[in-house]
Amino acid sequence: MTAPQSLAAGDPLFAGGVDPAVVLILIIKTVAAFALLMVLVLFYIWFMRKVIADMQNRVGPARAGGRYGVLQTLADGIKLFFKEQSVPDGADPFVFRLAPYLSIIPAFLAFSIIPIGGEVSILGHTTYLQLADPAIGVLLLLAMSGIGLYGVMLAGWSSGSKYPLLGSVRASAQLLSYEAAFGLAIVAVLLHSGTLSTRGIVDAQAWTSWDSFATSWYWTVAFVSFVIFLIAAIAETNHPPFDLVEAEQELVGGFVTEYTGIRFAMFFLAEFMNLITMSAIAVTLFLGGPSGPALGFLSATGTVNTWLMPMFWFFTKLLVLLFGTVWVRASLPRMRYDQLMDLGWKWLIEIAFVAVMVTAVVLVARNEAWNRFVVVPAAIGGAFCLLGILRLCMPRQSELIEEEV
């Protein structure tokens, strides 16, 4: 990576210096990314409600916006916007008002690093179809989800009420724990790609032939990390079966219990934005982002193949992952708090850690041209030994109880 480590360092847009056209393009891209995320959220909430309704023998939204209720989410949003907002007596008013912003702003920022298309040219300038391509790349996502945690935590703490407090305690513990597994799952991809930049990661998974699906996309070579990433991402975004933070049956509304109106809507939006961002990141890291077969009978440099096809592939993959989250939501019971912690600390982190080491060994072996038929089984065998040793080191259930006393 070259000298200017700014947020948009990698983008060829800045190759020829900054002129008014560049600024205009940036503004257009920012507005477009914002609008896209909002539309995606509206779409996802409608999509989720419709699909779940179908799975549960219901009709789902069917009134606002025609017989399929496509505008239901918008109507809900408008309603929430005009509702009275209240701050409870026992609340810390400043923090109570601040928390929704702490939640929603990182959710917007994190989306800026997602490459949703390939290289295109606008107004004579070549640019990537992504808002920003910072050198720190994926780390920005981790940072933003870390800040988003403050929103949840402070919301519950500042409400001055018991259920939100319990909800926010759960949230802090859950998000912190899964951040670790989440980060480790990303590392395996970073080792393969050798860059943090999302654009670099996507380029490394470029589509060359139909084999690319299995050979250059990282979900095969880093399959263990892929699975861990998906689990941890759902836990990071508080979605079922890990939605303990707002477990309705236990904590009423969790950390949002005391929130009303647009502040509540902001938390709600942030949560779904995070889910969409996480799914988009999963597409970027493991499923090749916008890469996919182009339409061979059209010009490779035409509008269709540079603009539409990459976006088509990106959104198709995104939709598949989003459907997966809806499916999980409809079918699984909720986990218990301690079981969630067990899963995170005792399984996911270790397995992710060992997967990273195996990946590293395999990559070194490839670079050094060692015999991979020896190295790969040895690395995997070693990984299982390591896991076994870690298991043995863990305290037994009886010891845990003693500690508590």
Add this chain to the structure above:
Amino acid sequence: MNEVVNETERLSRQTDEGAQELKASHELVVTGTVWPELEGDGETMIINMGPQHPSTHGVLRVMMELDGETVVRAKPVIGYLHTGMEKTGEQLTYVQGCTNVTRMDYASPIANEIVFSMAVEQLLDVEVPERSIWIRMMLAELSRMASHLLFQASNGMDIGAVSMMLYGWREREETLRVLEMITGLRMNHNFVRPGGVAADLPDGWQHAVLELCDKVEVGIGDYDTLLTGNPIWIERTVGVGVITTEQALALGVSGPILRSTGFAWDLRKAQPYLAYDKVDFDVIYTQNGDCFDRYRIRLTEIAESIKIVRQCVEMMPPGDYRVQDKKITPPPRERIDQSMEALIHHFKLFTEGFRVPAGETYVSVESPRGEVGCYIVSDGTGKPTRMHVRAPSFYNLQSMGPMMEDRLVADAVAVISSVDPILGEVDR
């Protein structure tokens, strides 16, 4: 399903002597801390779950002392739905009585109607016709199915399997539709009355009932697939909310909760009433006394009820559906236009009711929640002097405290759900 204890032990526990043997010990098996000394040492937090809370099934309030997320003590607080139904029962004639008791356990109203009617009939010393007995039994089992399906729905939802709620409700709705076809109402049927039932079975009932049985059978297969083997479901319910046979008996707990502890006590087998000795079914029981067992018992009991309902359809005897006793049964509608006496009888029955000989009696039947009993004291007039209903939920609710202690909040929700209380019945 869990291991089945050997046959002799099972039988010894099923008999009265077996039960007495276990009851004889006077050791303290369940304890509770004295409330309401709630001044904690600052380490714990008192939290009120309910009376308005998504998982407290109506208006139950559970006071919990929490240490972090661990429940130190828990106490159910009841009375938010108290409407004095027992007292109301003293103002109503025996004819009207059923409209009152049917509203107590609104999830399985037929059991309440049956127990009240049987108590009145015992005081009257009348023998109801065979057909009405079989109709009652069939309705009781349909009602049990509806109630257990409701449990499956709410239990699933409480543990976070939201789809389960809709699936459970779907089959319950089908069951209620058949009950509506037979009784005229989805709930609070007021169909079983002293002296028989209100009307004969409608045309085409066999077809409707058998079709329902097939539907529900498919439904419980779905629940089984969705939940029973699900690792998260198992983690959430196995070993959660454990209660032993001794504790359950000491608290007066009955029904699926008692059966989940390995004590195969079911009044349908233990002291057969109606025609339960003429049909073939099994008492479902398990050994662990946890939430998972209670879920499995109720799921399997739906299948057993289907079995009984099918036998009822097959063996439904012909004949009259109510006693032909002019003092108890109102005359048919046509007779009122033809005969003065019939009109007078009709008028008298629905204004003053019939007189019941002085005496007292206690009758109990197995409702989906346990032993529901009706104690009636009559002084020879048309209204009971005292009418008491032993509501199983009221006793079952007591088991909540011991089951929740030292468990997490999420477990407390699973426990409330697995007790399956109906607050209308608790508060009466």
